[in-house]
Amino acid sequence: EGDQLVDLDSQLAEMAALRDEGKIGGIGLSNVSLDQLRQAIPAGIACVQNAYSLLDRSGEALLALCAEHGIAWVPFFPLGSAFPGAAKVTEHPAVLAAADALRCTPAQVGLAWLLHHDPRVLLIPGTASLVHLEENMAVARLSLDSNTAATLDTLGPA
Numbered sequence: 001e002g003d004q005l006v007d008l009d010s011q012l013a014e015m016a017a018l019r020d021e022g023k024i025g026g027i028g029l030s031n032v033s034l035d036q037l038r039q040a041i042p043a044g045i046a047c048v049q050n051a052y053s054l055l056d057r058s059g060e061a062l063l064a065l066c067a068e069h070g071i072a073w074v075p076f077f078p079l080g081s082a083f084p085g086a087a088k089v090t091e092h093p094a095v096l097a098a099a100d101a102l103r104c105t106p107a108q109v110g111l112a113w114l115l116h117h118d119p120r121v122l123l124i125p126g127t128a129s130l131v132h133l134e135e136n137m138a139v140a141r142l143s144l145d146s147n148t149a150a151t152l153d154t155l156g157p158a
Contacts, residue, residue: 072121102142105135115140
């Protein structure tokens with residue numbers, strides 16, 4: 001704010017210089033709009049981190065643009081937010097039914113859907129215990145059958 005405001009092009013130029021000097025490996029963006037991503041693409045973006053989950057697909061156009069340019073997608077709040085009023089993937093009836101059928105946790109269903117939905121998805125779900133870490137890691141081996149995937153694909157506003 002005020003004199004601390006630095007425009008996106010100036011930020012990208014500095015980040016690109018740091019990358020070119022070998023001080024950083026790549027440029028990642030977080031919580032960006034579609035217009036901001038379009039503006040940033042020429043700088044060579046490695047990944048985008050925005051809110052996205054099975055129930056919150058408001059970033060679908062961003063995901064598509066990332067796919068078009070080979071940019072990794074890192075969803076934050078991959079299971080929904082803890083903020084009041086935010087949808088929680090692990091509480092949705094279709095997710096609960098899928099978890100029961102697949103003999104896994106609802107969280108695993110939500111994370112597996114993200115991996116199934118797009119190959120550029122990189123998951124970084126938070127955890128506070130070794131058990132949850134192991135459950136999260138097991139998602140890589142969880143396969144969604146076509147009926148389950150189709151049902152889950154219909155959830156959430158696109």
